[in-house]
Amino acid sequence: MADQLQRAHPLSGRLVSNAGVTVEPAPEAPRMILRAGKSALPALSKALGVKLPTKPKKSANGNGRIAIWLGPDEWLVIDLQSGDPAADCAAVKVLHSAVDVSHRNTAIIVSGTHSAAVINGGCPLDLSLDAFPAGAATRTVFGKAEIILLRETEDRFRIECWRSFSDYVFGFLEAAAVDTDG
Amino acid sequence: MLLIHCPYCEEERPEIEFANAGEAHIARPSDMDGLSDQAFEEFFFIRSNPKGLHYERWRHIHGCARFFNALRDTVTDRFVATYKTGEPKPDIAAEGKDQ
Ligand SMILES: [Zn+2]
Numbered sequence: 001m002a003d004q005l006q007r008a009h010p011l012s013g014r015l016v017s018n019a020g021v022t023v024e025p026a027p028e029a030p031r032m033i034l035r036a037g038k039s040a041l042p043a044l045s046k047a048l049g050v051k052l053p054t055k056p057k058k059s060a061n062g063n064g065r066i067a068i069w070l071g072p073d074e075w076l077v078i079d080l081q082s083g084d085p086a087a088d089c090a091a092v093k094v095l096h097s098a099v100d101v102s103h104r105n106t107a108i109i110v111s112g113t114h115s116a117a118v119i120n121g122g123c124p125l126d127l128s129l130d131a132f133p134a135g136a137a138t139r140t141v142f143g144k145a146e147i148i149l150l151r152e153t154e155d156r157f158r159i160e161c162w163r164s165f166s167d168y169v170f171g172f173l174e175a176a177a178v179d180t181d182g
Numbered sequence: 183m184l185l186i187h188c189p190y191c192e193e194e195r196p197e198i199e200f201a202n203a204g205e206a207h208i209a210r211p212s213d214m215d216g217l218s219d220q221a222f223e224e225f226f227f228i229r230s231n232p233k234g235l236h237y238e239r240w241r242h243i244h245g246c247a248r249f250f251n252a253l254r255d256t257v258t259d260r261f262v263a264t265y266k267t268g269e270p271k272p273d274i275a276a277e278g279k280d281q
Pocket of ligand 1: 189190191192242245246247
């Protein structure tokens with residue numbers, strides 16, 4: 001008799017918490033990579049309930065979703081309320097490509113006054129508030145892994161990475177966080 | 183770390199987000215079947231490999247993931263200009279003036 005299989009969270013039970021920073025896994029979330037031309041954007045934005053940003057390094061919120069500009073015709077849409085953004089796009093008749101990547105990615109939340117310094121332990125981007133304010137987001141690198149970095153607020157970041165890289169990324173953040181204790 | 187201006191991201195980004203993709207502005211022959219062995223060799227293998235200014239393709243692979251073109255000095259590693267795919271070559275003489 002087989003029990004129902006459960007998908008384990010790759011970072012289940014992991015936590016770093018000290019005076020300067022907290023590093024913790026984000027809950028599971030539906031996600032989608034969307035590719036589309038300029039003329040398709042109004043219809044797709046309407047179907048998703050969030051206006052797809054058209055400027056580099058921008059993100060947008062709406063309908064419980066985050067839409068992140070990745071390239072001139074590419075977005076990551078994260079749904080924080082267990083909706084199905086790919087299904088919403090399927091109803092749109094204009095040409096586009098919507099690929100569900102919910103189980104390819106996982107996310108890590110880094111928060112606290114030293115969160116930018118901890119991320120800069122492995123990420124070469126300028127994370128000063130002038131260059132990377134709240135709401136800024138981009139694909140970049142963290143150590144040897146590719147990540148998508150979103151600054152939710154001044155002191156809170158979301159790091160999206162591939163599920164199979166997440167142990168490496170979390171371990172790297174853990175090591176970088178040692179210096180922020182105290 | 184070298185900073186490279188991505189024409190799609192519209193800002194300078196760390197070099198480790200980028201990958202070089204060889205010489206730029208090499209047009210694929212429209213009549214591949216009719217090409218002589220020598221002409222194919224020239225198209226496929228032979229590159230200018232200059233010492234100095236070089237037009238080359240780059241990809242912002244860990245950023246916007248787009249290919250673009252760059253004019254780079256192979257001696258100093260200085261990027262003279264970067265521009266979007268499909269845009270004309272910048273004029274070397276004009277670009278070199280302010281060096
Ligand atoms: Zn770019």
